[in-house]
Amino acid sequence: QVQLVESGGGLAHAGGSLRLSCAASGRTFSSYAMAWFRQGPGKGREFVAGLRWISGVTDKSDSVKGRFTISRDNAKNTMYLQMNSLKPEDTAVYYCAARGGLVVRLPNEYAYWGQGTQVTVSS
DSSP: OOEEEEEOOEEEETTOOEEEEEEEESSOOTTEEEEEEEEOTTOOEEEEEEEETTTOOEEEOTTTTTTEEEEEETTTTEEEEEEOSOOGGGOEEEEEEEEESSOOSOGGGOOEEOOOEEEEEEO
């Protein structure tokens, strides 16, 4: 069974940085796409960034381009989200998700989800 475990959330000041990790287990992820979503207070779940595990090809939402970097470590089966120049509007619960196939931006297309990690950015 696929298991995704996020870590690295916390509190940051505006302009600061945090790095999220998503440790994946339960199968080989070479044919999978993995992504980060976030859900702010009173909002729906929003695509942040994703990558195709085997190729490393990435996709990012416009709201985080130039500030967030998504990457993976094959040896550790871990995906990362480096978040720089944080803004108060980045405050949300951040979720790691996985699906077979390509990266898509619709959360309903992802079969596997982590439990989420809270990121809070103060102004």
